[in-house]
Amino acid sequence: MSCFAVGRAPDHAVTTGRLHAAAWAVWAVAAAVSVELAPNPVYVALVIAVVGLVVSAHRLDSAWARAFPILIGVGVAFGVLRVVLTAATTHGGDPVLFTLPAATLPRLLGGFSVGGAVSLPVVLQAASESFAIVGLMAAFGAFNAVVSHHELVQVVPRAFYEVGLIVTVAVAFVPSTIAAVQRVNEADRARLGGRRAPRRGRLVRRAVPLIESGAEQAIALAESMDSRGFARAEATAGDRAAATGALVALLALAAAFVALVARATAVAAVMAIVGAAALLVAVFVASQASGRPRYRPRPITRRDRTVALVALGAPMLLGVRAFLGDRTLTWSTSPLHLPSVSWLAVLAVALLAVPVVVRDD
Amino acid sequence: MTEAVSYRDVQFAYPREERLLDGVRLDVHAGEVLLFMGRSGSGKSTVLRCVNGLVPHSTGGSFGGDVVVGGRSTRSYPPRKMADVVGFVHQDPEAQFVVDQVEADVAFALENLGMSPPAMRRRVEEVLDALGIAHLRDRSPASLSGGERQRAAIAGALAAGPSVLVLDEPTSQLDPQGADDVLAAIGRLNADLGTTVLLAEHRLERAAPLADRAVVVDAGAVSAPVPTAEAIAGYEGAPSVTRLGRLLGWHPAPLTVREAQRFGAPTGLERPPPATSPAPGAPLVAVRGASVELGRHRALRAVDVSVAEGEVIAVFGRNGAGKTTLLRAVAGLVSLAAGVVTIAEGRRAAYVPQDPNTLLLGPTVRDDVETTCRLLGQPAAEAADRWLAMVGLTGMASRHPRDLSAGERQRVAIAAVGVGEPDVLLLDEPTRGMDAPSKAALEVLIRGMAGAGRSVMLATHDVELAARVATRVVVLGDGEVVADGPARDVLAGSLFAPQVLRVLPPFLTVEEVAEAIGRA
Numbered sequence: 063m064s065c066f067a068v069g070r071a072p073d074h075a076v077t078t079g080r081l082h083a084a085a086w087a088v089w090a091v092a093a094a095v096s097v098e099l100a101p102n103p104v105y106v107a108l109v110i111a112v113v114g115l116v117v118s119a120h121r122l123d124s125a126w127a128r129a130f131p132i133l134i135g136v137g138v139a140f141g142v143l144r145v146v147l148t149a150a151t152t153h154g155g156d157p158v159l160f161t162l163p164a165a166t167l168p169r170l171l172g173g174f175s176v177g178g179a180v181s182l183p184v185v186l187q188a189a190s191e192s193f194a195i196v197g198l199m200a201a202f203g204a205f206n207a208v209v210s211h212h213e214l215v216q217v218v219p220r221a222f223y224e225v226g227l228i229v230t231v232a233v234a235f236v237p238s239t240i241a242a243v244q245r246v247n248e249a250d251r252a253r254l255g256g257r258r259a260p261r262r263g264r265l266v267r268r269a270v271p272l273i274e275s276g277a278e279q280a281i282a283l284a285e286s287m288d289s290r291g292f293a294r295a296e297a298t299a300g301d302r303a304a305a306t307g308a309l310v311a312l313l314a315l316a317a318a319f320v321a322l323v324a325r326a327t328a329v330a331a332v333m334a335i336v337g338a339a340a341l342l343v344a345v346f347v348a349s350q351a352s353g354r355p356r357y358r359p360r361p362i363t364r365r366d367r368t369v370a371l372v373a374l375g376a377p378m379l380l381g382v383r384a385f386l387g388d389r390t391l392t393w394s395t396s397p398l399h400l401p402s403v404s405w406l407a408v409l410a411v412a413l414l415a416v417p418v419v420v421r422d423d
Numbered sequence: 424m425t426e427a428v429s430y431r432d433v434q435f436a437y438p439r440e441e442r443l444l445d446g447v448r449l450d451v452h453a454g455e456v457l458l459f460m461g462r463s464g465s466g467k468s469t470v471l472r473c474v475n476g477l478v479p480h481s482t483g484g485s486f487g488g489d490v491v492v493g494g495r496s497t498r499s500y501p502p503r504k505m506a507d508v509v510g511f512v513h514q515d516p517e518a519q520f521v522v523d524q525v526e527a528d529v530a531f532a533l534e535n536l537g538m539s540p541p542a543m544r545r546r547v548e549e550v551l552d553a554l555g556i557a558h559l560r561d562r563s564p565a566s567l568s569g570g571e572r573q574r575a576a577i578a579g580a581l582a583a584g585p586s587v588l589v590l591d592e593p594t595s596q597l598d599p600q601g602a603d604d605v606l607a608a609i610g611r612l613n614a615d616l617g618t619t620v621l622l623a624e625h626r627l628e629r630a631a632p633l634a635d636r637a638v639v640v641d642a643g644a645v646s647a648p649v650p651t652a653e654a655i656a657g658y659e660g661a662p663s664v665t666r667l668g669r670l671l672g673w674h675p676a677p678l679t680v681r682e683a684q685r686f687g688a689p690t691g692l693e694r695p696p697p698a699t700s701p702a703p704g705a706p707l708v709a710v711r712g713a714s715v716e717l718g719r720h721r722a723l724r725a726v727d728v729s730v731a732e733g734e735v736i737a738v739f740g741r742n743g744a745g746k747t748t749l750l751r752a753v754a755g756l757v758s759l760a761a762g763v764v765t766i767a768e769g770r771r772a773a774y775v776p777q778d779p780n781t782l783l784l785g786p787t788v789r790d791d792v793e794t795t796c797r798l799l800g801q802p803a804a805e806a807a808d809r810w811l812a813m814v815g816l817t818g819m820a821s822r823h824p825r826d827l828s829a830g831e832r833q834r835v836a837i838a839a840v841g842v843g844e845p846d847v848l849l850l851d852e853p854t855r856g857m858d859a860p861s862k863a864a865l866e867v868l869i870r871g872m873a874g875a876g877r878s879v880m881l882a883t884h885d886v887e888l889a890a891r892v893a894t895r896v897v898v899l900g901d902g903e904v905v906a907d908g909p910a911r912d913v914l915a916g917s918l919f920a921p922q923v924l925r926v927l928p929p930f931l932t933v934e935e936v937a938e939a940i941g942r943a
């Protein structure tokens with residue numbers, strides 16, 4: 063967007079057709095809850111397809127967007143691992159695919175038996191559950207690929223801005239570390255002029271320096287932030303009140319959790335109420351405190367609200383279906399049968415594609 | 424003249440280390456460009472980091488004396504309170520971005536200063552224009568080229584409207600094109616906005632003409648600032664034209680080819696003897712019709728190149744012309760879409776990547792060099808000693824590689840690959856960020872390898888290095904071989920010509936001129 067005029071009011075200065083970070087948050091939660099409500103692999107596959115469509119339409123030019131396929135890959139890898147482990151330790155059902163040599167672990171290690179008959183229903187059930195996890199990873203990865211984390215931080219109240227920014231910056235090291243690992247792998251091949259390096263001890267040899275270089279970059283970044291006046295403003299009374307409120311809320315909720323574990327239900331209830339109240343006060347005070355001036359703040363538009371509402375429709379419809387006893391939402395592999403599908407549920411999942419439809423404002 | 428920055432008897436020691444700065448006194452005039460020269464590790468960074476108080480507020484250590492900028496003393500003002508008077512840019516362009524979008528990152532300092540939104544909007548536009556990066560505003564810094572990224576970092580430092588801009592080797596991790604862009608932008612800022620600039624730099628061919636005055640930093644001592652031509656005349660890392668001027672007694676010492684051409688050629692110089700490039704030995708590598716595709720991009724198109732024993736081949740070409748891809752193809756790191764790369768039976772080609780940090784993973788310099796031997800199953804200790812001596816780093820063997828300067832790390836990486844005794848050593852931009860002693864050590868090493876019947880292939884933009892060591896030059900353009908021939912022939916006919924050739928053709932280097940004078 064090349065047109066600009068000096069002194070133009072920032073409120074009208076939205077340059078890109080991007081959706082608001084809050085709308086994306088709602089959309090991602092809706093997608094994740096949909097996967098949870100309808101773990102039938104057909105619906106999960108639909109969610110993943112829709113999520114992929116949305117990412118390809120809205121992905122930003124960011125490190126996280128480039129990490130999206132890697133996140134999916136990680137999800138798939140964990141899924142495969144889970145299938146293998148389940149198949150090796152869970153038995154029963156027909157038909158049996160093949161039989162592995164069996165062994166029973168000593169009681170110290172749990173005492174269950176490993177190996178033996180591997181049956182199709184067990185494998186399919188584990189694969190279907192793993193697939194749902196891939197669906198959740200896709201929703202999480204998609205959120206990170208399309209949302210501007212900076213915008214997300216800007217939305218939080220002033221008192222939490224600094225903490226939010228630090229978390230954002232810290233999280234951004236994940237994709238850059240993945241890239242560093244790839245570069246190091248290649249350098250190792252390059253230095254040997256084509257010979258294969260022995261794998262032994264490779265991980266340890268690399269992990270420490272990668273962490274070191276990460277820490278070094280973090281220090282450089284901290285200096286850059288310091289040089290550019292980060293945390294220069296003194297905390298106001300409102301900031302301090304909000305921070306105190308948040309701390310009290312955290313302690314009270316932790317106490318409630320401990321009490322719950324110790325089965326002191328009454329104490330737990332009181333602490334939970336205190337915690338929730340303190341949190342409300344903190345958020346209220348924080349949002350009342352004088353705002354931090356923002357560069358080109360992004361107002362929530364009608365389009366953002368539309369996307370959020372339509373996306374929320376998906377889990378709500380699925381919830382209603384579940385309440386009404388829709389048996390297609392989940393898939394049980396025993397006895398073995400193909401997953402069945404209801405068109406209403408498919409329609410509900412399709413609502414998640416709303417960001418693609420409203421792409422052009 | 425008013426002083427923009429004054430160092431008042433500054434003393435400083437890093438925690439648990441000996442005193443580095445001992446009584447630095449220096450006044451920087453408002454509106455000037457002051458160049459800080461000096462070897463790697465001489466203390467340039469430390470001196471520059473005093474300006475906005477990163478030394479001592481961020482480093483710790485014991486600090487004496489005072490640094491005053493715009494009436495504020497860094498003793499009582501930490502860096503965040505100096506943000507509106509001093510902008511700071513350091514050498515690693517990657518580690519300076521807070522926000523994953525250029526425009527929002529530029530605005531970061533303004534938000535911190537609490538500027539009103541309309542003023543902020545206007546300032547960001549102005550700064551983007553001043554650095555020529557308005558078209559990159561929506562991009563992620565990670566997706567930019569090095570030069571673009573460093574200009575975006577300067578924009579971020581400049582946004583708050585500081586009167587002083589401090590740049591600590593801003594181009595040491597950039598290729599020459601990116602470096603030229605960055606230095607040109609710095610020159611423009613100084614000329615148009617009157618920003619005072621404190622600049623540490625090794626790339627003196629470009630930086631020296633920008634500077635009004637220069638100082639030399641040596642072991643923490645800062646010389647008195649004098650006009651750049653004076654300071655550089657006796658400096659070891661001076662550009663070739665300046666050293667040529669020194670040899671021929673020209674005064675004032677020229678800083679650019681244009682200045683040198685005014686003096687005219689001395690009479691009675693014998694032409695250099697025709698290049699006695701030794702007959703190339705047995706072939707080591709043959710690249711035949713190699714094409715490489717990276718995604719949709721054709722990085723190499725039907726390239727034919729051969730490498731024989733004893734050759735030093737310099738590969739030139741703009742960024743993206745395929746230099747790195749060609750080297751990686753020879754090293755067997757990329758798959759070819761067409762063609763073949765054959766390496767003579769039993770011979771090996773090893774590659775030193777542009778970023779030395781990817782190789783330097785061990786706790787000490789020596790360990791990094793020995794790792795290669797261990798991975799190859801070769802005896803380590805003696806070979807490591809020999810290679811550390813060859814790159815001139817014997818004294819640093821027990822140091823942590825990350826404590827070294829960019830040029831020193833590059834040399835460790837070269838030793839760590841070379842120690843495996845490959846028959847072809849592939850060097851990717853080896854002189855980035857190198858100071859004069861590092862470059863001299865590298866030249867000796869390259870000649871030594873070629874003399875021992877091995878060969879070296881380097882992708883570089885450094886014509887001066889190529890003029891001194893290369894026997895053959897290959898020029899790539901858009902993935903194709905544009906020129907391939909003896910170094911003197913290719914360099915003489917090209918716009919890439921080394922400085923000496925432009926002033927005193929047909930001489931390529933100062934050393935050749937010195938020999939001719941010796942014969943005369």
